[in-house]
Amino acid sequence: MSQAQLHTFASQQACNQALTEQLASCLKQALATQQQASLLLPGGSTPEGLLQRFNQQDLPWSQLIISPTDERWVAAASQHSNAQMLAAALPQARIIDPRLADTAEAAATAWAASMQQYLPLAATLLGMGGDGHIASLFPGMPNLMSALQPNAAPAALVGLAPDQPKVRLSLNLPMLCATQWLGILIFGESKRQMIDRVLANDPTTQALPIYHLLWHAQLPVHIYWAP
Numbered sequence: 001m002s003q004a005q006l007h008t009f010a011s012q013q014a015c016n017q018a019l020t021e022q023l024a025s026c027l028k029q030a031l032a033t034q035q036q037a038s039l040l041l042p043g044g045s046t047p048e049g050l051l052q053r054f055n056q057q058d059l060p061w062s063q064l065i066i067s068p069t070d071e072r073w074v075a076a077a078s079q080h081s082n083a084q085m086l087a088a089a090l091p092q093a094r095i096i097d098p099r100l101a102d103t104a105e106a107a108a109t110a111w112a113a114s115m116q117q118y119l120p121l122a123a124t125l126l127g128m129g130g131d132g133h134i135a136s137l138f139p140g141m142p143n144l145m146s147a148l149q150p151n152a153a154p155a156a157l158v159g160l161a162p163d164q165p166k167v168r169l170s171l172n173l174p175m176l177c178a179t180q181w182l183g184i185l186i187f188g189e190s191k192r193q194m195i196d197r198v199l200a201n202d203p204t205t206q207a208l209p210i211y212h213l214l215w216h217a218q219l220p221v222h223i224y225w226a227p
């Protein structure tokens, strides 16, 4: 049985506002008992409005550690970098850049080691591509099944996207799920249709990374959706 919970909104603005409040609440709750709180945020275009609102929150920014869920293997200042995008949108926050080494493999290892100190995360927010990928876990990529094993150790890996930039870094499903709150932000009708098919256990969706997230995560996935 999927534990996913669908939260639907009439507008992207209303969705972003509710999600901003939810993320801020998770962080404040974590900081009630610890010095630092950690958060994973998605890259891509969907979170743009959310990040603008989130940046306006009255939060103890110096105590927050924010990492992207995944990164593109591109030059440090590239406009395609998720870490760069988060750093530009959230200038008060400490953003982890996953590109911590000279090769993608070494960077994945170093990123995973760095993330271990922040577990459990206060919150994980994912995005989803139109092909059903989450983070940089793409349908059909060679190491996908090991990255989706729910009982594996939390880790990071080198992913392979169908489009440029092809080489990616991604956290695996157990690392994404090593969190006290798990959500995904999705806009638009075609992505909603895919979510509905996944939740209906449509056999044609069972190889998709989003299927594994919604059916195999060991905590509820909060789906925030607006047209």
Ligand SMILES: O=C1O[C@H](COP(=O)(O)O)[C@@H](O)[C@H](O)[C@H]1O
Pocket (backbone or CB within 6 Å): 042, 043, 044, 045, 046, 047, 069, 070, 071, 072, 082, 126, 127, 128, 129, 130, 134, 135, 136
């Ligand atoms: O490549 C990526 O795509 C997904 C979805 O992006 P969007 O532009 O459709 O919102 C994103 O969640 C992921 O972090 C990113 O690297």
